[in-house]
Amino acid sequence: MTRAEQQIIRKAAAGDRAAFRELVLEHSHAMFRLAWRISGDQNAAEDIVQEAFIKAWRKIGDFRMQSGFRSWLHRITVNTAMDYLRKQARVKQHETPQPELEHLAAGSTSPKHDIQIDVQAQTRAAMMNLSDTERVALMLRHFEGHSIKEIAQILNMSSSACKQAVFRAVKKMRVELAPLVTT
Amino acid sequence: MKNITDDDLTLLYYGDHENPELATEVARSPELTRRFDALSADLQRIDELVPPARHDDYGSEVWRQIESRLTPEYSTVPSRWRSWLSTLMQPRFSLAGAISLVLVASLAFMLGRQAGQPEEDTPPLSVQLTAADAAGMGPDRLLTSSVSGHLDQLNLALTQFANRPGTSSGQAERATDMLVANRLYRKAAADQGKKQLAQFLAELEPLLIELAYEAHKVSPETLSRMQSEVRNTLLFRVRVMNQQLKQPNIST
Numbered sequence: 001m002t003r004a005e006q007q008i009i010r011k012a013a014a015g016d017r018a019a020f021r022e023l024v025l026e027h028s029h030a031m032f033r034l035a036w037r038i039s040g041d042q043n044a045a046e047d048i049v050q051e052a053f054i055k056a057w058r059k060i061g062d063f064r065m066q067s068g069f070r071s072w073l074h075r076i077t078v079n080t081a082m083d084y085l086r087k088q089a090r091v092k093q094h095e096t097p098q099p100e101l102e103h104l105a106a107g108s109t110s111p112k113h114d115i116q117i118d119v120q121a122q123t124r125a126a127m128m129n130l131s132d133t134e135r136v137a138l139m140l141r142h143f144e145g146h147s148i149k150e151i152a153q154i155l156n157m158s159s160s161a162c163k164q165a166v167f168r169a170v171k172k173m174r175v176e177l178a179p180l181v182t183t
Numbered sequence: 184m185k186n187i188t189d190d191d192l193t194l195l196y197y198g199d200h201e202n203p204e205l206a207t208e209v210a211r212s213p214e215l216t217r218r219f220d221a222l223s224a225d226l227q228r229i230d231e232l233v234p235p236a237r238h239d240d241y242g243s244e245v246w247r248q249i250e251s252r253l254t255p256e257y258s259t260v261p262s263r264w265r266s267w268l269s270t271l272m273q274p275r276f277s278l279a280g281a282i283s284l285v286l287v288a289s290l291a292f293m294l295g296r297q298a299g300q301p302e303e304d305t306p307p308l309s310v311q312l313t314a315a316d317a318a319g320m321g322p323d324r325l326l327t328s329s330v331s332g333h334l335d336q337l338n339l340a341l342t343q344f345a346n347r348p349g350t351s352s353g354q355a356e357r358a359t360d361m362l363v364a365n366r367l368y369r370k371a372a373a374d375q376g377k378k379q380l381a382q383f384l385a386e387l388e389p390l391l392i393e394l395a396y397e398a399h400k401v402s403p404e405t406l407s408r409m410q411s412e413v414r415n416t417l418l419f420r421v422r423v424m425n426q427q428l429k430q431p432n433i434s435t
Binding site: 010014017020021024025026027028029032033036037042045049050053054057065066119120123124127138141142143147148163166167170171173174177178 | 189190193194197199222225226228229231232233234235237241242243245246248249250252253389402405
């Protein structure tokens with residue numbers, strides 16, 4: 001973390017809204033990507049990002065400079081997303097979340113493009129068939145580059161349990177995607 | 184080497200494996216190479232998960248959506264007060280410090296009341312200050328005199344902090360006491376319209392927070408940076424302000 005970032009965070013922690021706005025501008029895109037990969041839904045991801053920033057504003061006074069701000073934000077985003085999914089699960093019990101296709105379908109003009117959309121949709125569906133913990137662990141390792149130790153901290157679990165979650169996620173994904181790979 | 188599992192290969196793929204010979208082992212064995220390539224191909228499928236693009240202004244849009252929800256009740260201030268109260272409950276908050284803070288709080292309360300009311304309406308003081316403290320001193324002098332004493336203590340504590348190789352729990356305890364006192368004096372100064380003094384005390388707070396809650400946990404580099412800031416800037420400012428407070432003719 002640079003000294004400038006530390007200054008901004010300190011100001012935000014002291015209640016400076018302009019400083020907090022800078023943090024929102026800086027991290028919104030990355031938080032959206034993470035929230036979307038966890039939730040599998042664009043609207044949900046937007047809600048999660050907003051909720052996560054509001055929580056961050058409330059908790060930024062507790063942030064400790066020696067830990068990474070990005071990891072701290074990821075932890076809040078992950079927790080917010082998992083809360084969101086739990087609420088959704090209560091509403092739609094046993095219903096498999098449908099992969100979001102609108103953005104993929106837009107501009108679809110050729111059979112090749114349609115096949116590509118199909119592959120993405122199936123990959124998305126496979127990902128959504130993982131448990132929340134497995135999916136988050138795999139997302140944080142694969143896309144965000146967090147170490148096993150960092151992911152374990154974010155998910156509040158042991159490193160060993162976190163590693164096992166990644167292993168299970170990989171195994172399940174391979175089974176789900178096997179037909180696609182051989183196609 | 185023991186049997187190499189797909190879990191080992193997953194760790195290798197993500198660079199998490201602790202066995203430095205694993206990569207060589209996989210490269211030497213056609214069978215392991217085939218398995219590793221298959222695993223890699225499967226994992227690369229995950230890259231297909233490309234989130235829908237957000238426009239460049241997405242951050243501003245998020246800000247517009249949440250700005251009105253960042254009301255004071257959501258701000259960090261209540262949380263700070265809560266942590267303040269929890270700090271009071273922690274053993275490291277010394278009894279002596281707590282007692283002296285009751286006096287500081289009483290003083291700040293009294294000064295705030297006096298500042299907010301016309302002279303003739305000032306009620307009898309019911310706070311637990313000694314009569315001698317208040318006798319012969321208007322609220323203005325009482326505040327500057329009290330803050331001066333506070334800055335004397337701060338000067339001593341900061342000098343010790345700046346010149347010692349490490350930190351101790353005792354220092355954190357004193358910093359906690361001073362942080363609380365500092366906030367009370369800042370509020371009293373603001374109530375009396377002493378903007379410069381209130382501003383100065385406000386600027387001390389981030390450092391006192393660091394000293395109270397973080398200095399004993401930070402890396403040697405950060406500690407050295409903090410000590411350097413105290414030595415090069417803050418101690419000087421504390422001393423100058425204290426000198427001003429001790430000269431009754433200079434307005435703060």
